[in-house]
């Protein structure tokens with residue numbers, strides 16, 4: 001069964017003057033455990049697609065089904081709970097909080113989890129920092145780390161909630177090729193060793209070639 005299914009998805013952004021069809025009739029089915037990349041030129045709808053897959057945005061028409069449940073049938077509270085429990089997000093620009101150390105950054109999303117004590121949160125954050133190879137940096141501030149390390153912290157933060165699905169929007173876009181390769185290696189392991197489903201937007205052909213499948217967009221449409 002597909003873990004994520006989009007059927008006939010359209011997304012139109014309307015402002016006073018312009019109407020942009022960001023996605024046109026997109027049909028996608030992603031199986032549990034797949035590592036999929038989304039490619040295409042700037043402005044073709046990649047981030048819009050990832051946001052719809054991640055329930056951060058809704059389609060203008062069409063359906064999104066995650067784990068067998070149609071998103072449109074979920075209450076906002078159920079949707080938020082689902083997003084919190086099942087999805088982990090990684091962005092190009094890390095979105096770390098500089099006034100907090102690495103450990104606190106990773107613990108932060110766990111504050112919204114019910115039933116976790118402070119010591120359980122810390123233990124969980126330490127565990128995922130170990131997983132991304134950054135235990136030795138947990139009391140540093142993000143500004144004291146390299147870009148690649150910052151992205152690994154952001155990945156640890158996404159992992160803290162133990163998500164089934166990781167959604168990454170150009171996760172190596174701000175990194176040099178060596179650091180980008182490190183982050184790709186980590187994502188690859190999270191997929192192949194830990195069995196997490198990953199959907200990643202990338203501009204990098206070599207990185208996309210490492211994934212199971214490439215979805216290509218052009219002007220909001222899927223192309224072969």
Ligand SMILES: Nc1ncnc2c1ncn2[C@@H]1O[C@H](COP(=O)(O)OP(=O)(O)O)[C@@H](O)[C@H]1O
Pocket residue numbers: 013014020021022040041042043044045046047048049
């Ligand atoms: N919130 C928004 N309001 C209006 N237009 C938007 C909005 N978000 C994206 N767009 C437009 O939709 C198209 C697709 O954008 P996006 O999904 O960000 O592309 P990509 O990630 O492939 O660069 C672009 O033309 C963009 O300008």
Ligand SMILES: [Mg+2]
Pocket residue numbers: 046047048169
């Ligand atoms: Mg984008």
